[in-house]
Amino acid sequence: MSDITNTTRPTVTPALLYQDARAAIAQLTTAFGFVQSALYESEDGTVLHAELVHGNGMVMLGSAGRGGPFAEAMSGAGPAGIYVVVEDVDAHCERARRQGAEILVPPADQAYGSRDYLARDLEGNLWTFGTYAPSGPEVAD
Template sequence: MSHNAIRPKLVVSDAAAAIDFYRDVLGAELISSYPVGDRIVFAELEVFGCSVTLKDADDTDPAATAQTPGSILDVVSPDPDAVAAAMADAGAEIIFPIADQPYGARGGRVRDPFGVQWLLQTPVTVSPEEWPEVLERMQAEG
């Protein structure tokens, strides 16, 4: 497992269901889970080779809503099409369909049933020197 020094913490409305979703759909491995009563106050998963933590929403940490979007996890994947399709089949919403991007990656964005957004893409192939031209072209195309 990767021991990333900065770990995303996802605050969701149903941590147990989110854990099941991430395990079933993304192949995540549950590392630890600490429930208090019927709520999970801390859980750790390994997904895409990284450690991610999550918990049930509470008064201090509210869950994402349609008006206040949740986190965006930027995932480099060799097959973003397959990941997005699996997530959509399990109830996620496609925000931006997976497509070839002008910066050399193939990618898109999905919102899972818990409000977390997943930016799924292959590695970017544009060099730092090429970025200004790519951004200018993207802005011109609107």
């Protein structure tokens, strides 16, 4: 069980490495509506760490190829699949499409009550945007 309860800060945050972290930040903000909340760079401009916020969720990312334990563990990893809750799936998809995002599955109603669509970012990660908001585990007081 988690030690953190009753917080608005995310307690699970995906972390991704990109060959071109600047292009990823540009796409995630312009096409998918994330807001950049932090950016740390090396002297040569390499993205060491960035935080992009969407609602009360966040994704952290950085430049691949910098070395270190995390980068070594991620080497050879396949694309990630990330789910993001949005209110208006159709408008969100249209924004992403206008910005050139690759839409794999257009907005559709799902049997479990969600409406969602599937997109791929510039480096192959899969992003599902939908109305289904998982409630998470029950936490005893």
